[in-house]
Amino acid sequence: MNLADLNKVALAMVAPGKGILAADESSGTIKKRFDAIKVESTEDNRRDYREMLFRSQDAMSKYISGVILYDETIWQNAKDGTPLVKLIEQAGSIPGIKVDEGTQPLPGCPGELVTVGLDKLAERLKKYYERGARFAKWRAVIDIGSGGGGSGTGGRGIPTMTAIRVNAHALARYAALCQAAQIVPIVEPEVLMDGDHDIDRCYEVTQRVLNRTFQELRVQRVALEGMILKPNMAISGKKCPKQASVQEVAEKTVRLLKSCVPAAVPGIAFLSGGQSDEEATAHLDAMNKIGNLPWGLTFSYGRALQAAPQKAWSGKAENVPAGQRAFSHRARMNGLASTGKWDA
Numbered sequence: 001m002n003l004a005d006l007n008k009v010a011l012a013m014v015a016p017g018k019g020i021l022a023a024d025e026s027s028g029t030i031k032k033r034f035d036a037i038k039v040e041s042t043e044d045n046r047r048d049y050r051e052m053l054f055r056s057q058d059a060m061s062k063y064i065s066g067v068i069l070y071d072e073t074i075w076q077n078a079k080d081g082t083p084l085v086k087l088i089e090q091a092g093s094i095p096g097i098k099v100d101e102g103t104q105p106l107p108g109c110p111g112e113l114v115t116v117g118l119d120k121l122a123e124r125l126k127k128y129y130e131r132g133a134r135f136a137k138w139r140a141v142i143d144i145g146s147g148g149g150g151s152g153t154g155g156r157g158i159p160t161m162t163a164i165r166v167n168a169h170a171l172a173r174y175a176a177l178c179q180a181a182q183i184v185p186i187v188e189p190e191v192l193m194d195g196d197h198d199i200d201r202c203y204e205v206t207q208r209v210l211n212r213t214f215q216e217l218r219v220q221r222v223a224l225e226g227m228i229l230k231p232n233m234a235i236s237g238k239k240c241p242k243q244a245s246v247q248e249v250a251e252k253t254v255r256l257l258k259s260c261v262p263a264a265v266p267g268i269a270f271l272s273g274g275q276s277d278e279e280a281t282a283h284l285d286a287m288n289k290i291g292n293l294p295w296g297l298t299f300s301y302g303r304a305l306q307a308a309p310q311k312a313w314s315g316k317a318e319n320v321p322a323g324q325r326a327f328s329h330r331a332r333m334n335g336l337a338s339t340g341k342w343d344a
């Protein structure tokens, strides 16, 4: 492993004014997004859609430091035969790849999930590196139970320490394998915002998850200088009657991350997790306005960058310029938020 090079890539991923486009929806997830805009999820439509994003010159060259791809996409060519990976590189952005293989029920822990995909990961990483990937992503999912009778997807006693431990262990196994393959791991332990829990419950669960994750990363000798953390924000559950303000989310998230994430980590890039486009931008901006942070703090958004361009495009070739304008706008807003210069 060449740690200096890993560190260089990680720093480029969180360069001021830039952030990451998460375009790594699995076939199942992109189908859901396409269903919403009444577009059939064929291989060609998926390619056309992603080609539209990666050819958005303004957004890609100025605001998007890297793109997380799904396995299908990393091997796909644009309509003119250029590999999609090349389009990303030509725009000055870094190609990355989602390498987890989704979740499975965790035995003994009803309602909880464990992320899978470690088998043969070393071989897969080698092929992805040859294709141009310089970073990877693995997402663990932690649900917050409703505490009984509420509207959360889990139940009382969730998350269990078992679910937190096995997911942290897998994240660290993945991260160590990535670094051995000269690929920067994005470590993503996502505490879901589904449910009726308040922001303080989210804070407490996320703190437990992050502490355990960094403990495992240390045990498995992952070099913190060569990774990026992709966490959720400390935020109210979607169905919580009392929604925390932008300022409260920003202050609590910064406090939480400062207490859990070592300064050796070059950067933190948030997931949007179901926040609206504008909320995701406002929260990131408010955190960067607080300032004085030991790591770069930016976005690695999927939905909050893509909902608008998906709607504008709606599967029609003549809407490509409108889709690109919508994408460029969101990318620019989040780019501004990554330096605390966005204004509502």
Ligand code: 13P
Pocket (backbone or CB within 6 Å): 022, 139, 188, 271, 272, 273, 274, 300, 301, 302, 303, 304
């Ligand atoms: P969202 O921003 O839509 O949550 O997606 C980011 C991501 O990569 C989730 O794994």
